[in-house]
Amino acid sequence: MRARAAGALGLGLLFLLTACGGSSDAPDKNGDTPPTALSGLAGAARHPVPHGTGSRVPYDFNGDGHRDLVLNDLVKPASDSHGDDAGIGVVYGSEDGGLDPSTRQLLAARTHAAKIGDTLPSAFDAETACDLDGDGFTDLVVGTDPPYDGVGRPPVPLQILFGSPGGLTGRAVTLRIPDRARFGNEWPDHPVCGDFDGDRKPDLAVTASEGRFSFLRGPFTRDGRPHAAGGTVPGAGAYLFAPEPRADLDGDGYDDLVYAARPHTPHTAGRAALLRGTPDGPTRPGGTYRFPAPPAPLPTAPLRTGAGTSPARAETTLLERYGDFDGDRKPDLVVRTHRGETADLIALYPAATPDRPLITFTTALFTAD
Numbered sequence: 001m002r003a004r005a006a007g008a009l010g011l012g013l014l015f016l017l018t019a020c021g022g023s024s025d026a027p028d029k030n031g032d033t034p035p036t037a038l039s040g041l042a043g044a045a046r047h048p049v050p051h052g053t054g055s056r057v058p059y060d061f062n063g064d065g066h067r068d069l070v071l072n073d074l075v076k077p078a079s080d081s082h083g084d085d086a087g088i089g090v091v092y093g094s095e096d097g098g099l100d101p102s103t104r105q106l107l108a109a110r111t112h113a114a115k116i117g118d119t120l121p122s123a124f125d126a127e128t129a130c131d132l133d134g135d136g137f138t139d140l141v142v143g144t145d146p147p148y149d150g151v152g153r154p155p156v157p158l159q160i161l162f163g164s165p166g167g168l169t170g171r172a173v174t175l176r177i178p179d180r181a182r183f184g185n186e187w188p189d190h191p192v193c194g195d196f197d198g199d200r201k202p203d204l205a206v207t208a209s210e211g212r213f214s215f216l217r218g219p220f221t222r223d224g225r226p227h228a229a230g231g232t233v234p235g236a237g238a239y240l241f242a243p244e245p246r247a248d249l250d251g252d253g254y255d256d257l258v259y260a261a262r263p264h265t266p267h268t269a270g271r272a273a274l275l276r277g278t279p280d281g282p283t284r285p286g287g288t289y290r291f292p293a294p295p296a297p298l299p300t301a302p303l304r305t306g307a308g309t310s311p312a313r314a315e316t317t318l319l320e321r322y323g324d325f326d327g328d329r330k331p332d333l334v335v336r337t338h339r340g341e342t343a344d345l346i347a348l349y350p351a352a353t354p355d356r357p358l359i360t361f362t363t364a365l366f367t368a369d
Contacts, residue, residue, distance in 0.1 A: 044102075044365065044368075045102050046102055046103075046104065047100075047102045047103050048103070048166075049062050049092055049103055049105065049166050049167040050062065050064055050092070050095075050103065051064070051165040051166055052064030052065065052137070052165055053136070053165065054135065054136020054137060055136055056131075056136070057138075058129075058130075058138065058323070059129050059138055059323065060093070060137070060138050060163075061090065061092070061129075061137060061138050061139075061140065061163040061164075061167045061168050062092060062137065062163065062164070062165060062166060062167040063136050063137040063138075063163065063164075063165060064092075064093070064095070065095075066092070066093025066094060066095060066325075066327070067093050067323050067324060067325050068090055068091065068092045068093050068099075068138075068167075069090070069091045069093075069099055069319075069320070069323075069325070069334060069346075070088060070089070070090055070126045070129065070140065071088065071089040071090070071091070071126075071319070071336075071346070071363055071366075072088060072089075072125050072126055073336065073338070073341075073344075073363070074086045074087070074089050074363040074364075074366055074367065075338070075341060075342055075343060075344045075362065075363050075364050076341045076342055084122065085122075085123065085124065085125075086106065086108065086366065086367050087106055087107050087108035087109060087112075087124050088106070088107040088108075088124060088125065088126045088140075088142070089104065089105070089106060089107075089363055089366040090104065090105040090106075090107065090167070090168060091103070091104050091346075091361070092104065092105070092167065093325060097325075097326040097327060097350075097358070098325050098326050098348055098350070098358045098359050099325055099348055099359055099361075100359075101359065101361035101365055104365060104366060105167060105168065106366045106367065107124065107140075107142075107161065107168060108124060109121050109122060109123070109124040109144070112124070112161060112168070112170075112171060112172055113142070113144060113159060113171070113172055114159050114171055114172045114173055114174050116144070116146035116147060116155060116174070117147070119146075119147055121144035121145050121146060121157075122145060123143065123144055123145040124142055124143075124144060125142065125143045125144075126140055126141075126142060126143075127141045127142060127143045127158065127190075127191050128141045128191050128192060128193050128242070129141065129193065130193035130194075130202040131163070131202055132160060132162075132193075132202055132204070132218055132219065132220040133162065133218075133219050133220050133221070133222060134201060134202075134218070134219045135163075137162070137163030137164055137165070138163045139160055139161065139162045139163050139220075140160070140161040140163070140168055141158055141159070141160055141175070141191045141193070141204070142158070142159045142160070142161060142172055143157055143158060143189070144157045144158070144159055145157060152185065153182065153184075153185050154185065154186075154187050155174075156174055156175050156176075156177050156188050157187055157188070157189065158174070158175040158188060158189070158191055158206065159172035159173060159174050159175060159224075160172055160173055160174075160175055160220070160224050162222060173222070173223050173224040174224055175188075175191075175204075175206075175216075175224045176223065176224045176225040176226070177206065177214055177216065177226075177229070178226075178229050180229065180230065180231055181208075181214040181215070181216065181229035181230065181231065181232060182208060182214060182232065183208040183209050183210065183212045183214075183231075183232040184208060184209025184210055184212070185209065186207070186208065186209040187207075188206045188207060188208065188214060189206065189207050190206065190207045190238075190239050190240040190241075191204050191205070191206050191240075192204070192205045192206075192240045192241060192242050192257060193242070193247075194242060194247045194255030194256070194257065194277070194282070195218075195247075195248075195254070195255045195277075196215065196254060196255050196256075196257065196277040196278075196281045196282045197217060197254065197277065197278070197279055197280065197281050198253045198254040198277065198278075198279060199217075201217070201218040201219050201227070202218045202219070203215065203216060203217050203218045203226075203281070204216040204218070204220075204226070205240055205257055205281075205282060206240070207236075207238060207239070207240055208232045211234060211235065211236050211237060211238070212232040212233060212234050212236065213232060213233055213236045213240060213259075214229065214232055214233075215229065215230065215232075215233050215281040215282065216229045217229060217281075233281065233282075233283055235275070235283075235285065236257075236259040236273075236275065237259040237260045237261045237272075237273070238260075238261055238262075239259065239260045239261070239262065239263055239264065240257060240258070240259050241257075241258040241259070241260070241264060241272065241291075242255075242257070242258065243256050243257075243258050243274065243289065244267075244291060244292055244321075244322065245292065245321075245322045245331070246322075248277070249274070249286075250276070252276075252277075254276065254277025254278055254279075254282075255277050255282075256274055256275065256276050256277050256282060256286065257274070257275040257277070257282035258272045258273070258274055258275075258289050258291075259272060259273055259275065260272035260273065264291065266318075267294050267318040267319075267320075267321050268291065268293070268294060268318075269290070269291055269292065269293035269294070270290070270291040271288065271289070271290055271291070272288075272289045272290075272291065273285075273286075273287070273288060273289055274286030274287060274288070274289040294318050294321065295321070295333070298316055298318060298335065299316075299333060299335055299347070299349050299354070299355070299357075300314075300316045300335065300337050301316065301335055301336065301337035301345040301346065301347035301357065301360055302337075302345065302347070302357075302360065303337040303338070303339065303343065303344065303345040313339055313340070314337055314338065314339045315337070315338060315339075316335050316336065316337045316338075317335065317336045317337075317338070318333065318334075318335055319334040319335060319336050319346070320332070320333065320334035321333055321334075325348055325350070326350050326352075326358065328350070328351065328352065330350075330351035330352070331351060332348060332349060332350050332351055332358075333348070333349040333354065334346065334347070334348050334349070335347050335349070343362075344362055344363055344364075345360050345361070345362055346360065346361055346362070346363065347359070347360045348360075
């Protein structure tokens with residue numbers, strides 16, 4: 001099974017809040033409040049997740065009509081740089097526009113994963129999200145690492161955390177893939193959400209073996225079972241992806257599926273192949289597919305490098321490029337600038353002000369509570 005994304009405990013909070021935001025919240029010469037006023041320190045307080053009533057907004061786990069952000073890579077303290085992953089961080093959306101880092105949640109295997117037999121998994125990484133049970137609250141599909149001795153068919157490593165008025169609560173359940181929808185002895189992996197059969201209910205596509213994949217029709221029950229599933233579908237690659245910028249590329253009412261023989265880094269340029277959605281699922285070959293190149297230049301979150309540290313060591317990764325976080329129906333950018341695994345800053349750049357972040361915060365907040 002492939003290695004999962006890294007994450008873990010936060011740095012010393014005082015250092016990171018200073019490094020990420022600076023010390024002054026005074027308006028600048030133009031009368032604007034600087035990003036430092038909205039950085040780590042502003043999000044240090046923690047507030048309950050606001051209760052929603054359900055929505056159709058993507059990645060809205062508490063159903064309040066505001067998009068939320070999922071983060072796999074959480075920084076580690078320098079003293080524990082080789083420690084275990086902390087889990088998944090969720091920052092909930094705000095009615096004031098953008099993200100609210102004071103409304104955050106840490107999802108860890110020990111508190112949210114389902115046991116495999118008598119064992120809790122150690123890996124717990126977000127894979128994809130959609131409203132699988134159709135109740136108006138987005139659900140999260142998580143990748144785990146169940147024990148496996150290498151003999152016979154491996155267990156399913158994918159679990160579902162269901163959304164609710166209070167967000168992602170309770171324990172996950174294991175995704176139930178019927179035997180008829182499995183093939184070979186490879187891990188079912190790389191889940192992709194989409195309404196592939198056009199019935200307005202989210203489905204899942206999951207890899208099988210030898211270029212086949214499992215097409216699981218929604219809606220899903222609260223114990224992780226699909227509404228229906230046939231045999232595996234041939235004609236794909238070892239890696240599955242959702243097309244960008246929208247799942248239904250040609251607007252025919254059926255979401256499409258992308259596949260490749262090799263991994264692909266999200267939000268980067270690349271080449272793959274397309275399967276068009278049909279009433280029978282994503283089964284119609286659609287030719288070559290090209291992942292859109294990221295915007296250039298990519299904005300960089302204003303992470304301070306610290307004394308004696310070269311700014312060149314900081315790297316910026318594009319986390320989101322099509323999500324509308326501030327409610328203006330325009331795509332916003334979310335980037336993560338980090339220095340190794342011990343310091344980072346997340347920045348949301350709205351479409352209206354692409355050169356100025358609306359909010360910045362450090363992922364150290366998740367493990368400093």
